[in-house]
Amino acid sequence: MILPLDIPSPCFVVDYHALERNLAIFDKVQQESGTKCLLALKGFAMFATFPLLKKTLHGVCASSINEAILGCEEFGREVHTFSPAYDEDSLKQCLEISDHIIFNSFSQFERFKKLREQFANKVEFGLRINPEHSEGEVALYDPCTAFSRLGIVRAEFEDKNLAGISGLHFHTLCEQDSYALERTLDAVEDKFGKFIAQMKWINFGGGHHITRDDYDVAHLCKLIKRFKDKYNVEVYLEPGEAVALNAGVLVTTVLDIIHNSMFIAILDTSATAHMPDVLEMPYRPEIKNAGQPGEKAYTYRLGGNSCLAGDVIADYSFDKPLKIGDKLQLLDMAHYSMVKTTTFNGVKLPAIALYRDKKVEIIKTFGYEDFKNRLS
Numbered sequence: 001m002i003l004p005l006d007i008p009s010p011c012f013v014v015d016y017h018a019l020e021r022n023l024a025i026f027d028k029v030q031q032e033s034g035t036k037c038l039l040a041l042k043g044f045a046m047f048a049t050f051p052l053l054k055k056t057l058h059g060v061c062a063s064s065i066n067e068a069i070l071g072c073e074e075f076g077r078e079v080h081t082f083s084p085a086y087d088e089d090s091l092k093q094c095l096e097i098s099d100h101i102i103f104n105s106f107s108q109f110e111r112f113k114k115l116r117e118q119f120a121n122k123v124e125f126g127l128r129i130n131p132e133h134s135e136g137e138v139a140l141y142d143p144c145t146a147f148s149r150l151g152i153v154r155a156e157f158e159d160k161n162l163a164g165i166s167g168l169h170f171h172t173l174c175e176q177d178s179y180a181l182e183r184t185l186d187a188v189e190d191k192f193g194k195f196i197a198q199m200k201w202i203n204f205g206g207g208h209h210i211t212r213d214d215y216d217v218a219h220l221c222k223l224i225k226r227f228k229d230k231y232n233v234e235v236y237l238e239p240g241e242a243v244a245l246n247a248g249v250l251v252t253t254v255l256d257i258i259h260n261s262m263f264i265a266i267l268d269t270s271a272t273a274h275m276p277d278v279l280e281m282p283y284r285p286e287i288k289n290a291g292q293p294g295e296k297a298y299t300y301r302l303g304g305n306s307c308l309a310g311d312v313i314a315d316y317s318f319d320k321p322l323k324i325g326d327k328l329q330l331l332d333m334a335h336y337s338m339v340k341t342t343t344f345n346g347v348k349l350p351a352i353a354l355y356r357d358k359k360v361e362i363i364k365t366f367g368y369e370d371f372k373n374r375l376s
């Protein structure tokens with residue numbers, strides 16, 4: 001992507017052609033394995049791209065009534081909704097617009113029996129299971145960690161009536177390969193095999209890094225086909241990150257350069273407000289034309305424009321000294337960034353743009369009203 005110099009800053013720029021490239025891989029997976037892939041809106045929800053995404057993906061996975069409405073309004077295909085717990089009002093609304101509703105506990109499944117029965121002809125119901133098999137290295141992203149509130153453990157299934165349930169759902173992976181999925185499927189089958197055979201569908205959740213260069217797509221297809229054949233079920237995948245992997249940048253501008261034992265550049269973006277995963281996970285985003293600290297001639301710590309002391313992106317080196325006004329591109333910023341922005345400290349929200357056929361279309365800019373509207 002060659003971006004114009006006058007692009008607004010900060011700005012998320014999503015690359016239409018990179019999305020097409022990722023979708024071609026999903027298309028292949030769907031064709032070869034017979035699975036249906038959904039977009040997890042929690043990871044990527046830039047609805048200006050939905051006309052493209054919905055040509056390949058079968059629908060969306062929503063985690064709240066707001067995401068379900070967005071999926072229904074803007075995507076218009078299947079809506080699969082899961083929430084750790086529903087309140088009655090939002091469940092009623094979700095039932096109106098969802099194809100699948102997934103419950104996180106028998107308690108919720110039983111509590112809303114009457115409501116479920118009213119929608120039984122229109123909505124399919126599922127339960128999220130917890131296979132108690134951890135593949136994740138980061139506890140924050142591991143739904144199978146000890147005392148996890150996500151998913152029903154096998155012991156809770158004893159003596160339960162599964163009438164009205166047509167599917168099971170699990171989500172255990174995070175940026176993982178098909179071999180992690182294979183080990184997870186072994187755990188799922190080992191614990192829940194006898195229930196799977198009674199189901200119409202099973203949802204393998206997200207966390208499949210399908211569009212990463214070294215992902216073994218053929219192995220994934222083999223796993224899915226084997227599962228479908230063995231249990232005679234439909235298989236769904238609901239990735240977020242893989243749909244938008246390497247499909248966008250965050251453009252930011254150097255506002256100041258200071259010195260405190262090292263050079264520190266202050267940017268017009270913020271780790272905490274615009275890319276909180278950098279601090280939570282934590283991880284170090286790549287920057288176009290930058291290296292590890294010390295690798296190139298000029299090293300800087302890049303800091304955000306909020307008052308949080310730890311609002312630091314990381315240390316990077318550059319071939320030339322940075323100057324005030326320089327624009328930098330943080331790479332792979334389409335997923336889990338735009339969906340997570342806040343207006344903490346009143347830091348300006350990044351604009352949203354789409355790059356297509358060498359042109360940049362500015363889709364949305366934000367201002368004072370967007371900050372104010374959330375506060376009273």
Ligand SMILES: Cc1ncc(COP(=O)(O)O)c(C=O)c1O
Nearest residue numbers: 040043171206207208239240241
């Ligand atoms: C239930 C569920 N489904 C799907 C996803 C999407 O995962 P990813 O974006 O890693 O593919 C998540 C992510 O947290 C999730 O919790």
